[in-house]
Amino acid sequence: MIQAIAFYLFATLVLASGVLTIVARNPVHSVLWLILAFFNGAGLMLLVGAEFLAFLLIIVYVGAVAVLFLFVVMMLNIDFAELRAGFVKNFPLGIAIALVLLAELVLGVGAYRAGALDLGTADGMAAPLAGESNIENIGALLYGRYLFLFESAGIILLVAMVGAIVLTHRGTRSPRGQQNIARQIARKPSEATVNTKPEIGQGVEL
Amino acid sequence: MDFSHSLSLILPEIVLSVAGLVLLLVAAWGGDKTSRAITIASCVVLAACFAIVAPSVCAAAMGPDTVAFGGQFTADAFAGIAKLMIFAAAGAALVIAPAFFGRYGIMRAEYPVLILFSTLGMAIMVSATDLMTLYIGLELQSLAAYVLASFLRTDDRSAEAGLKYFVLGALASGILLFGMSLVYGFTGTTDFGGIRAALSGGMATGALFGIVFVLAGLAFKISAVPFHMWTPDVYEGAPTPVTAFFASAPKVAAIALTARVALDAFGAQAGAWQQVVIFAALASIVVGALGAIGQANVKRLLAYSSINNVGFILIGLATGTAEGVSAMLVYLAIYVAMTVGSFVAVLMLRNAEGEALEAISDMAGLSRTKPLLALCLAMLMFSLAGIPPLFGFWGKFVVFQAAVQADMVALAAIGIAASVIGAFYYIKIVKIMYFDEPANVVQGRSDWAHWALLAISTAAMSPLGYLLTPWLGELADGAAAALFLAA
Numbered sequence: 001m002i003q004a005i006a007f008y009l010f011a012t013l014v015l016a017s018g019v020l021t022i023v024a025r026n027p028v029h030s031v032l033w034l035i036l037a038f039f040n041g042a043g044l045m046l047l048v049g050a051e052f053l054a055f056l057l058i059i060v061y062v063g064a065v066a067v068l069f070l071f072v073v074m075m076l077n078i079d080f081a082e083l084r085a086g087f088v089k090n091f092p093l094g095i096a097i098a099l100v101l102l103a104e105l106v107l108g109v110g111a112y113r114a115g116a117l118d119l120g121t122a123d124g125m126a127a128p129l130a131g132e133s134n135i136e137n138i139g140a141l142l143y144g145r146y147l148f149l150f151e152s153a154g155i156i157l158l159v160a161m162v163g164a165i166v167l168t169h170r171g172t173r174s175p176r177g178q179q180n181i182a183r184q185i186a187r188k189p190s191e192a193t194v195n196t197k198p199e200i201g202q203g204v205e206l
Numbered sequence: 207m208d209f210s211h212s213l214s215l216i217l218p219e220i221v222l223s224v225a226g227l228v229l230l231l232v233a234a235w236g237g238d239k240t241s242r243a244i245t246i247a248s249c250v251v252l253a254a255c256f257a258i259v260a261p262s263v264c265a266a267a268m269g270p271d272t273v274a275f276g277g278q279f280t281a282d283a284f285a286g287i288a289k290l291m292i293f294a295a296a297g298a299a300l301v302i303a304p305a306f307f308g309r310y311g312i313m314r315a316e317y318p319v320l321i322l323f324s325t326l327g328m329a330i331m332v333s334a335t336d337l338m339t340l341y342i343g344l345e346l347q348s349l350a351a352y353v354l355a356s357f358l359r360t361d362d363r364s365a366e367a368g369l370k371y372f373v374l375g376a377l378a379s380g381i382l383l384f385g386m387s388l389v390y391g392f393t394g395t396t397d398f399g400g401i402r403a404a405l406s407g408g409m410a411t412g413a414l415f416g417i418v419f420v421l422a423g424l425a426f427k428i429s430a431v432p433f434h435m436w437t438p439d440v441y442e443g444a445p446t447p448v449t450a451f452f453a454s455a456p457k458v459a460a461i462a463l464t465a466r467v468a469l470d471a472f473g474a475q476a477g478a479w480q481q482v483v484i485f486a487a488l489a490s491i492v493v494g495a496l497g498a499i500g501q502a503n504v505k506r507l508l509a510y511s512s513i514n515n516v517g518f519i520l521i522g523l524a525t526g527t528a529e530g531v532s533a534m535l536v537y538l539a540i541y542v543a544m545t546v547g548s549f550v551a552v553l554m555l556r557n558a559e560g561e562a563l564e565a566i567s568d569m570a571g572l573s574r575t576k577p578l579l580a581l582c583l584a585m586l587m588f589s590l591a592g593i594p595p596l597f598g599f600w601g602k603f604v605v606f607q608a609a610v611q612a613d614m615v616a617l618a619a620i621g622i623a624a625s626v627i628g629a630f631y632y633i634k635i636v637k638i639m640y641f642d643e644p645a646n647v648v649q650g651r652s653d654w655a656h657w658a659l660l661a662i663s664t665a666a667m668s669p670l671g672y673l674l675t676p677w678l679g680e681l682a683d684g685a686a687a688a689l690f691l692a693a
Contacts, residue, residue, distance in 0.1 A: 147209075148216065148275045152330060152342045155223055156349060159323045162230065163353035166316045167368075 003047060010043040027073045035066045052134040212274035215281040218255040218289065219329050225251040226322040233315035241315040242304060248318035249300050252325065256293045262286045266684030268691045277397050278336040282688040287535055287681055288332040288462035291542050292455045296325040298546045299451035301655045302553055306447050309560050310358060317357065321451065324350035328459035335470065337386045337396040340463060344382070344427065347456055348375050354451070355444040367443025374426070374436045382423025388416030389471075398471040406474035417472050421482050424467065427460040430520060431489035434513045438497070441509035446562060449505055450549030453512045454542045461516070461538060465523050465531060469689055476526045483524040488620055490517030495628035503564050504552055507631065508545070511590060514628050515541050521621055522605045525612035531686035533608040536678055537601035540667075544590050544598055547663025551583045554660070556650030563647060566635065571644025579648075582664045584636045589667040591632035592625055597671030604679075 017037040024030040038061045045054035132140075142150045198204050213220070229244050236243075262272075263286035272282040300318055307313035327346030334340040352375060356368020390396050392413035393404035405413060426433040441449045468479050494514025501507040519541065522534030555563040563569075573580040589598030602625060609618040666674070 145276060146278075146338075148212070148278060149338050149342055151223075152339075152346065155226075155323065155326065156342065156346045158227075158230075159320070159346060159349050159353075162316060162320065162323075163349060166314065166320070166353055167356060167359055 007044070007047055010040045010047070013037075013040040014044065028070065031066060031070045031073055034069070035062050038062050038066060050134060052138055055135075212279070215272065215274040216279060216333075218258045219326060219333075221251065221255055221258065222322055222326040222329065226319055226326060229322065230316075230319045233319055236315065238313065238315050241313045241317065244315050245300050245304055245313075245318045248322050249297050251322065252293045252297045252300070255329075256290060256297075259286045259289045259293070263290060263681055263685065266681075266688060268684075268688035272688075273335070277399060278339045279330075279333050280335040281333055282685075282691075283681075284462070284466070284531075284535075284685040284689040285333040287685040288458055288538075289329050291458045291539055292325060292328045292332070295454035295458065295542050295546060296321055296328075296451065298550070298659055299447055299455070301659060302450065302550055303447040305653055305656070306445060306553060306562070307357075309562075310360075312358075314357070317354070320350045320354055324354070324451075325455065328455055331459045332462040332466070334463065334466070335398045337390065337398075337401075337471075340467070341379075341383065341386065344460075344463070345379065347459060348379070348427075351375075351452065351456060354448045355440055357448060358445050361443075361445075363443035364445060365443075367440045370436055370443075371440045378423050378426035378433065381419055381426070385416045385419025385421075385423060388412055389420060390416075392416060398466070401471045402474050405472065409475050409478065414475075414478055417475065417478050418482060420467060421464070421479055421486075424460060424464045425486055428457055428464060428516050429513055430486040430516050431493045431513065432486075434490065434493065437513055438501075438506045438509040441512075442503055442505045442564075446505065446549060446553050446564075449508075450546055450553075453508065453545045453549065457512065457516065458538055458542060461519055461523075461534070465534065466689060468523060469526065469531065480524055480526055483520055484614075484617060487517045487520035487524050488617070488624075490514065490520065491621055491624040491628070492517075495624050495631075498628070498631045501631075502566055504555075504566050504569070504635075505564055507566065507635075508548055508552070511548075511628075511632075512545065514624075515545075515590075518602060518605055518621065518625070521609050521614075521617060524617065525608050525614060527608065527612050528683075528686045528690045529611055530605075530608040531689055532679070532682040533601075533604035535682040535685055536604050539678060539682075540589075540597055540601040540671075543663045543666045544586055547582070547586045547660055547667065548590070550656055550659045550663070551579060551586065554579055554650075554652040554656050555648050556652075557647050558649040560650050566638060568645055568647045569635065569639050570642035571646070572639040572648060574644050575646060576648055579660075580639045582660050584639060585664050585667055587632040587635050591629035593629070595669050597667045597669070597674075600672065600675060 014037050017033045017040065021030050021033040021037060024033055038057055042054040042057045045051070045057065196204060225248070229247060232240055233244055262281060263283050266283045267286065268282045273280050300321055303317055304313050307317065324347050327343050327348075327350065330339060330343030331347060332343075334343055352368055352372040355371045356365045358364035386396075389401060392410050393401045395401060395404065422433065426436075429437040441452065444452065468476075468483065472479050490513050494510050494512075494517060498507050498510035498514070501510065515537075519534050519537050522530045522537060524530070525533075552564070553562070555568065557563055557568075569583075572583070585596060589596040592599045592602040606618040606622060609615075609621070665671075
């Protein structure tokens with residue numbers, strides 16, 4: 001009973017916040033509605049027992065992606081009202097695209113149901129460990145069977161970070177040049193000045 | 207799973223990654239003034255990895271003992287011989303870098319670190335026996351390569367090269383991933399052995415699409431026609447030591463990877479990929495030969511030369527026999543030595559101010575101003591053209607021999623005909639150096655490291671190189687046998 005209530009609650013909130021994401025006038029509000037939709041999606045995933053996906057959705061999408069959106073929206077001064085001005089004009093085009101997508105969805109599901117594709121089947125090598133949660137299973141795989149790949153993927157991310165820094169970091173060079181106070185103080189008059197006695201008409205040799 | 211056995215098999219990769227991480231910290235704290243020390247340390251690391259891998263190649267390691275992590279990684283003799291070439295080429299790219307970047311005032315400490323990580327990616331690529339390992343190795347190598355291509359960030363051409371390489375490389379990765387997902391979908395596994403078993407009975411059309419997409423993605427990485435468009439631009443724009451690196455090590459890795467994918471994973475459906483490889487081989491030979499003729503920049507010319515050579519290497523793969531793979535490896539080894547030598551020679555072309563010269567017209571009359579350099583370059587060019595007394599001929603010979611033995615006489619005949627076209631532009635460079643009026647712009651002096659590398663590659667390409675043939679042939683045969691044992 002409580003599961004059904006939770007499902008309808010989350011589902012309603014996902015749909016409502018999804019609609020509000022696209023109709024909100026203020027883009028910052030749109031992103032906030034999107035975050036609410038993610039949270040409720042995560043709740044739905046928890047209900048079907050996919051707790052790892054649920055946490056991933058919150059950590060990755062809410063924690064990183066949505067906050068990035070928020071920054072982009074707030075930093076770039078995009079006038080969403082202007083972007084939305086052509087809504088009525090472009091309405092038929094939008095409907096057409098939506099119909100194409102719907103047709104593809106129906107076709108895809110139909111083809112899958114008909115069994116026309118002879119897809120290979122999993123060989124059971126990665127069968128779930130009995131009595132343990134998704135997270136433990138995934139952890140056991142990542143740090144056991146796929147340890148090598150997991151660590152290599154970590155090095156890829158490190159290289160990406162190093163590359164971004166190498167290509168963009170300009171160093172901390174002061175625009176006024178460098179001041180070495182010790183050298184300034186240690187400077188003696190005898191090193192800084194030269195006495196010459198130029199002959200008439202010869203000029204100075206520097 | 208026996209972890210200690212798996213870890214002992216990936217020892218070179220562990221050494222490379224730990225060294226890369228430590229040197230990265232040194233670079234972060236020490237700044238650019240440590241770049242020379244880091245470069246030397248990286249060379250030592252590569253030499254150590256070379257020494258670790260060499261015994262398994264000499265012993266022609268193969269069989270289940272070489273399989274690590276439940277079939278994701280294989281450290282057999284085939285992977286080993288490719289790794290030896292990769293480590294040697296990466297070491298050369300490190301040795302020639304400080305002098306080049308020093309002239310621009312920026313030998314940055316990250317250069318050797320990125321080369322090490324790229325080398326790590328290539329080592330993973332050639333050992334991959336799982337689609338996931340394949341992709342991770344490829345991406346690690348490519349990501350470091352994109353950064354290296356735009357390493358001279360004040361230079362517009364270098365930035366353009368990096369951007370172009372990145373955009374097209376990402377597209378190729380997407381094509382490869384799409385193909386891999388199709389293969390996985392139709393076979394139910396990402397393991398090469400499992401894919402071969404699943405495809406041995408028969409093949410769905412979807413799996414065929416998967417094979418073609420995977421090969422298309424890999425053809426981009428080895429710059430085989432029709433996926434070669436990026437090569438001249440990237441090779442021209444990238445800093446010359448990086449270009450030398452691109453033309454040698456990643457090519458070896460990608461070709462070895464392609465061979466393993468084709469013969470191991472798709473080995474049961476040879477007919478499906480053979481026509482693709484034959485087309486790519488012939489098209490690469492012809493386009494590489496014709497495209498090079500009009501080039502005025504020597505780096506662009508060498509880019510087309512590399513496309514041309516990839517065609518010859520693919521002929522060895524197209525035969526689908528152990529002899530063909532052995533011939534391919536011999537050609538690959540010779541190609542790496544020739545390419546590194548040619549780029550070192552190009553790096554030594556400098557004017558009085560020490561600026562790099564890249565125009566072919568600047569080389570006019572080089573035989574009178576720099577006779578030794580001109581002689582080395584002429585020998586390398588003749589060798590690339592495959593003129594008999596030089597070692598470059600041997601590579602072409604074994605490849606065509608393998609093609610004829612596999613009843614592919616037409617393929618060999620077209621290849622030989624196109625290599626005659628290709629000889630034209632190599633010999634044109636020799637003509638410009640020896641018979642044109644001296645342009646007298648090549649003035650600068652070069653350090654001993656350049657001369658040493660040039661001397662090694664020229665000596666290997668001279669008729670002395672034929673002393674290596676029994677030894678090289680034996681190693682290549684062992685490596686090919688290791689690949690075919692799995693298949």
